Amino acid sequence: MSVLERSDTSAEPMAATPTRHLPGEVGVWVFILGDMAIFAVLFVTYLTGRTGDVDLFNSSQSALNPDFGLVNTLLLLTSSLLVVMGVRSVKERRGPGAWFFLGAIACGLAFSALKVIEYSDKASHGLTPATNDFFMYYFVLTGLHWFHVALGILVLIAMTHFARKDDLTDQQVAFVEGGACFWHMVDLLWIVLFPLLYLAH
Amino acid sequence: MVDIIYLARTRSTLVWAALVAATIGTWWLGVHSLPGLEDVGGGVGAFVIFVAMIKVRFVAIHFMEIGNAPLALRLIVELYCVALLSVISILLLVT
Numbered sequence: 001m002s003v004l005e006r007s008d009t010s011a012e013p014m015a016a017t018p019t020r021h022l023p024g025e026v027g028v029w030v031f032i033l034g035d036m037a038i039f040a041v042l043f044v045t046y047l048t049g050r051t052g053d054v055d056l057f058n059s060s061q062s063a064l065n066p067d068f069g070l071v072n073t074l075l076l077l078t079s080s081l082l083v084v085m086g087v088r089s090v091k092e093r094r095g096p097g098a099w100f101f102l103g104a105i106a107c108g109l110a111f112s113a114l115k116v117i118e119y120s121d122k123a124s125h126g127l128t129p130a131t132n133d134f135f136m137y138y139f140v141l142t143g144l145h146w147f148h149v150a151l152g153i154l155v156l157i158a159m160t161h162f163a164r165k166d167d168l169t170d171q172q173v174a175f176v177e178g179g180a181c182f183w184h185m186v187d188l189l190w191i192v193l194f195p196l197l198y199l200a201h
Numbered sequence: 202m203v204d205i206i207y208l209a210r211t212r213s214t215l216v217w218a219a220l221v222a223a224t225i226g227t228w229w230l231g232v233h234s235l236p237g238l239e240d241v242g243g244g245v246g247a248f249v250i251f252v253a254m255i256k257v258r259f260v261a262i263h264f265m266e267i268g269n270a271p272l273a274l275r276l277i278v279e280l281y282c283v284a285l286l287s288v289i290s291i292l293l294l295v296t
Contacts (some may be wrong), residue, residue: 019269
């Protein structure tokens with residue numbers, strides 16, 4: 001075993017790109033890229049639907065409040081920075097890693113609270129997925145994204161748990177890295193969704 | 202506190218500041234119709250999407266550490282950004 005270990009470590013500097021590193025497990029990336037592909041298809045489906053009735057989509061879009069989208073984007077961007085700092089804290093075993101993840105969870109919860117307010121505001125004006133095609137897309141796209149925010153919050157809770165540990169196994173560090181990338185993907189998808197639904201006309 | 206300052210002193214913090222600035226800028230552009238820009242039609246929308254895709258790339262490269270990930274993964278993500286930007290821009294501009 002020790003011979004194997006020695007040969008493994010001595011082989012590392014000879015690798016073509018020794019510093020390149022995949023954050024998290026391969027399986028996480030299959031999931032992340034798959035999700036990104038699904039959302040890309042949904043973005044294109046939305047825009048294709050829009051070409052059918054641009055005036056309806058533009059007038060419906062003006063019923064949305066871009067301020068909600070702006071604040072939600074800023075919340076997710078800030079949560080992403082907190083997650084970056086948390087991962088660095090865990091990997092370098094320095095600073096309060098768990099607190100960064102808790103901060104990111106708080107941002108996710110604030111995002112969710114704003115979504116509740118936004119959806120109820122739309123419902124109170126009689127705007128539902130059945131109103132027209134635009135609102136069907138709006139609720140499906142933002143709802144599916146919100147589901148990912150909820151999943152991400154659960155992942156962040158597990159990351160907080162690991163960050164509290166003194167000693168992490170390589171697998172646990174990989175979970176923290178992969179979970180962080182999942183959360184960044186949630187941020188990344190919203191970065192496209194916000195201008196697509198609220199701003200581009 | 203010293204640890205927090207240490208952890209914040211990364212390129213990611215600068216990237217975050219740039220992303221926040223770009224977000225506020227494009228929100229402002231999307232909400233306010235600038236005089237003379239009304240005729241551009243889908244042009245403003247396409248510009249806002251262009252900035253969004255640059256933001257996506259920044260999040261992927263710096264936050265998701267794609268910049269330092271195996272080249273195959275980086276290539277997939279770069280192609281994703283270019284392909285999505287192209288298709289979205291075309292669909293916005295043809296209408």
